[in-house]
Amino acid sequence: MGHVAQMLELAKLFITRNHQVSITVLIMKLPDYIDAVSGPFVDSVIDSSSSERLRFFELPPVDPTPEWSSKTRGHFVNRLVQTQKSQIREFLISQRGGVKLVGFVVDMLCTPLMDVADEFGIPSYVFFTSPAAFLGLMLHFQFLEDECNEDVKNCDGSTTLLSFPSYAYPVPPNILPMVLVDRDTWLGRFIDFARGYRKAKGIIINTFAELEIYALDAYNNNNISRSEQGPLPSIYPIGPILNQSKSQSESEEAEITNWLDEQPPNSVVLLCFGSQGSLPTDQVKQIAIALDNIGCRFLWSLRSPPQSNNAQFPGEYTSYSEILPEGFLNRTEKKGKVVGWVPQLKVLSHEAIGGFVSHCGWNSVLESLWYGVPIATWPLHSEQQVNAFQLVKEIGVAVEITLDYCERNKDQPIVTAKAIENGISKLMETNSAVKHEAKIMKEKSRASVTEGGSSYLAFSKLINELLKNAAV
Numbered sequence: 001m002g003h004v005a006q007m008l009e010l011a012k013l014f015i016t017r018n019h020q021v022s023i024t025v026l027i028m029k030l031p032d033y034i035d036a037v038s039g040p041f042v043d044s045v046i047d048s049s050s051s052e053r054l055r056f057f058e059l060p061p062v063d064p065t066p067e068w069s070s071k072t073r074g075h076f077v078n079r080l081v082q083t084q085k086s087q088i089r090e091f092l093i094s095q096r097g098g099v100k101l102v103g104f105v106v107d108m109l110c111t112p113l114m115d116v117a118d119e120f121g122i123p124s125y126v127f128f129t130s131p132a133a134f135l136g137l138m139l140h141f142q143f144l145e146d147e148c149n150e151d152v153k154n155c156d157g158s159t160t161l162l163s164f165p166s167y168a169y170p171v172p173p174n175i176l177p178m179v180l181v182d183r184d185t186w187l188g189r190f191i192d193f194a195r196g197y198r199k200a201k202g203i204i205i206n207t208f209a210e211l212e213i214y215a216l217d218a219y220n221n222n223n224i225s226r227s228e229q230g231p232l233p234s235i236y237p238i239g240p241i242l243n244q245s246k247s248q249s250e251s252e253e254a255e256i257t258n259w260l261d262e263q264p265p266n267s268v269v270l271l272c273f274g275s276q277g278s279l280p281t282d283q284v285k286q287i288a289i290a291l292d293n294i295g296c297r298f299l300w301s302l303r304s305p306p307q308s309n310n311a312q313f314p315g316e317y318t319s320y321s322e323i324l325p326e327g328f329l330n331r332t333e334k335k336g337k338v339v340g341w342v343p344q345l346k347v348l349s350h351e352a353i354g355g356f357v358s359h360c361g362w363n364s365v366l367e368s369l370w371y372g373v374p375i376a377t378w379p380l381h382s383e384q385q386v387n388a389f390q391l392v393k394e395i396g397v398a399v400e401i402t403l404d405y406c407e408r409n410k411d412q413p414i415v416t417a418k419a420i421e422n423g424i425s426k427l428m429e430t431n432s433a434v435k436h437e438a439k440i441m442k443e444k445s446r447a448s449v450t451e452g453g454s455s456y457l458a459f460s461k462l463i464n465e466l467l468k469n470a471a472v
């Protein structure tokens with residue numbers, strides 16, 4: 001979701017900002033048992049957004065296959081990429097003699113598809129939906145591999161802090177993304193993605209200059225690369241691009257917003273762990289105990305483990321009493337609400353929200369800062385641990401519940417109710433430094449996309465470059 005929604009928003013931004021450009025979005029839905037959230041979401045976006053200048057082209061899906069499991073995932077992804085390449089090739093052939101194709105924009109995890117654009121002489125641009133600091137780290141992966149960096153190899157056990165050009169502070173090795181540790185399945189693939197970034201004509205990134213000063217300076221000064229690798233492509237920090245699409249019915253949304261309307265300003269803590277975020281039952285219980293003890297108002301988006309297929313989205317329980325401590329829902333009825341999916345952007349915009357316990361997916365971070373809501377970090381997977389670290393140490397808009405809760409260990413440690421209570425109390429303190437910083441970032445994020453702001457200008461530059469491609 002964190003990639004699909006933003007790609008669609010980027011497409012909309014292109015046609016709003018320029019009247020010459022038109023966009024075709026190529027999209028392939030995955031079988032429901034891999035991803036049941038984005039399929040219905042994409043359908044609703046297609047219905048509401050298609051226009052003469054914004055077309056959607058659905059690539060036929062790869063056969064549903066029994067191959068999908070954590071062991072065979074790599075093989076499945078290879079097959080997926082090969083299928084997509086041949087389908088995109090056919091699509092491009094069908095466009096010959098029609099409009100001039102000025103650019104091919106690929107998601108940050110789809111760069112192998114750039115080969116097809118190369119065959120047709122179309123310049124490729126990468127759309128990077130994670131922070132610029134993480135882009136720097138990805139571009140650094142190859143060195144770590146080449147140098148067989150022992151600290152990184154043993155990062156689960158090591159405590160030696162590691163310096164990376166795109167992070168302002170040395171990084172504890174145990175928070176590095178799983179892909180660096182899982183050498184057999186993922187590292188090679190991520191190094192390949194990063195090779196794609198170097199080959200691209202430009203990297204469009206969903207961040208803004210004022211938020212990631214350190215990482216963007218490191219990139220622009222070419223500190224991330226080695227001289228033999230040549231200069232990096234132009235980078236376009238054009239964010240924040242926010243997920244404006246609706247993924248719920250009016251009545252489902254209203255149930256939540258009506259409840260928020262009844263709460264005092266800045267009194268409610270939102271807990272939401274992203275589109276895929278689910279936690280083990282024991283962990284859910286600890287959160288409930290913390291909320292019970294702390295007595296703070298809360299809105300909790302509670303999703304079940306992905307293997308369950310209960311409700312509209314896998315990841316929702318049919319009954320919360322299955323999992324929550326006895327009597328919890330009754331005891332907290334007046335001050336708390338437990339739901340499945342939340343209309344997150346709308347919720348964050350509500351004056352009742354005073355803080356956000358988040359998995360630190362980058363879109364959630366940008367959405368929170370857009371409304372000046374401070375964050376308590378609870379990263380789960382992907383690059384979320386390093387995002388959390390950056391938010392706490394460098395940007396100063398978040399307090400830490402945990403920085404290293406992750407899927408890396410089979411025996412996942414449970415964060416105790418006490419630690420959760422401490423984190424939420426700090427988050428909800430009035431006049432705290434993180435609240436203040438989040439408010440400042442709200443102003444900066446809005447200024448960046450207003451005419452003349454840093455992201456506005458970066459987007460103008462991108463469009464000008466695309467139009468120059470049209471002239472070639």
Ligand SMILES: O=c1ccn([C@@H]2O[C@H](COP(=O)(O)OP(=O)(O)O[C@H]3O[C@H](CO)[C@@H](O)[C@H](O)[C@H]3O)[C@@H](O)[C@H]2O)c(=O)[nH]1
Pocket residue numbers: 001002003005129130243247272273274275276277301340341342343344345360361362363364365367381382383384
């Ligand atoms: O109940 C929910 C849950 C999620 N969302 C929306 O779904 C999106 C989630 O995006 P994000 O916060 O980035 O989380 P993920 O979907 O987990 O994003 C993936 O992609 C991100 C961008 O690359 C990475 O930063 C994350 O680590 C990776 O997990 C956001 O727009 C949310 O507003 C809702 O509206 N309601």
